[in-house]
Amino acid sequence: AQKITQTQPGMFVQEKEAVTLDCTYDTSDPSYGLFWYKQPSSGEMIFLIYQGSYDQQNATEGRYSLNFQKARKSANLVISASQLGDSAMYFCAMRVGRDGNEKLTFGTGTRLTIIP
Amino acid sequence: DAGVIQSPRHEVTEMGQEVTLRCKPISGHDYLFWYRQTMMRGLELLIYFNNNVPIDDSGMPEDRFSAKMPNASFSTLKIQPSEPRDSAVYFCASSIWTSNNEQFFGPGTRLTVL
Numbered sequence: 001a002q003k004i005t006q007t008q009p010g011m012f013v014q015e016k017e018a019v020t021l022d023c024t025y026d027t028s029d030p031s032y033g034l035f036w037y038k039q040p041s042s043g044e045m046i047f048l049i050y051q052g053s054y055d056q057q058n059a060t061e062g063r064y065s066l067n068f069q070k071a072r073k074s075a076n077l078v079i080s081a082s083q084l085g086d087s088a089m090y091f092c093a094m095r096v097g098r099d100g101n102e103k104l105t106f107g108t109g110t111r112l113t114i115i116p
Numbered sequence: 117d118a119g120v121i122q123s124p125r126h127e128v129t130e131m132g133q134e135v136t137l138r139c140k141p142i143s144g145h146d147y148l149f150w151y152r153q154t155m156m157r158g159l160e161l162l163i164y165f166n167n168n169v170p171i172d173d174s175g176m177p178e179d180r181f182s183a184k185m186p187n188a189s190f191s192t193l194k195i196q197p198s199e200p201r202d203s204a205v206y207f208c209a210s211s212i213w214t215s216n217n218e219q220f221f222g223p224g225t226r227l228t229v230l
Contacts, residue, residue: 035216035218037221043226044222044224047218047220050216050218102149102171102211102219103161104149104219105161108158109158
């Protein structure tokens with residue numbers, strides 16, 4: 001069975017500092033994809049970044065990067081130069097296999113608070 | 117594009133009533149997903165469709181829940197009869213087949229069953 005674990009229920013970080021949000025996953029399928037979503041207090045889910053299991057390089061999108069360590073089964077999200085607007089819930093998710101399987105399994109999330 | 121559209125945004129109903137949630141996916145997307153989010157259970161996939169056909173409904177809690185997708189631009193999630201434990205935020209999401217196939221979420225419907 002597939003599982004996503006986010007061990008940090010909450011984090012407080014000073015503005016402008018870098019943040020690392022932890023995510024570990026468990027699957028026996030060699031083909032999978034890992035996603036990070038942001039959920040601000042307004043409630044919508046915003047896609048941030050994607051990493052495929054066969055991707056050779058860590059994914060980056062602006063201030064977001066994914067520290068992908070395949071052997072450790074971890075896919076941590078790194079936010080550089082944090083801003084007040086980064087305060088939100090962050091969810092890690094995984095899709096296993098392809099060929100029509102588009103089911104995402106989500107972690108329990110980490111609530112990030114940026115302190116001015 | 118307008119993004120995924122959901123209606124209503126808020127719904128308050130009494131136990132035993134029928135509730136219908138509506139979703140319009142992003143034009144051209146061929147996958148549609150229904151999720152439920154609660155404090156206790158987090159974000160759960162209820163059902164998803166591909167080209168209007170249900171692919172995986174293993175997350176549908178029980179027979180009181182049903183979902184349909186009569187065409188590529190519209191889907192409904194119906195709860196009949198509703199119960200207080202159905203209170204949650206229900207999200208609709210859509211996606212198109214790409215290398216990463218990220219899902220785009222609607223704003224959600226906050227359902228309260230009294």
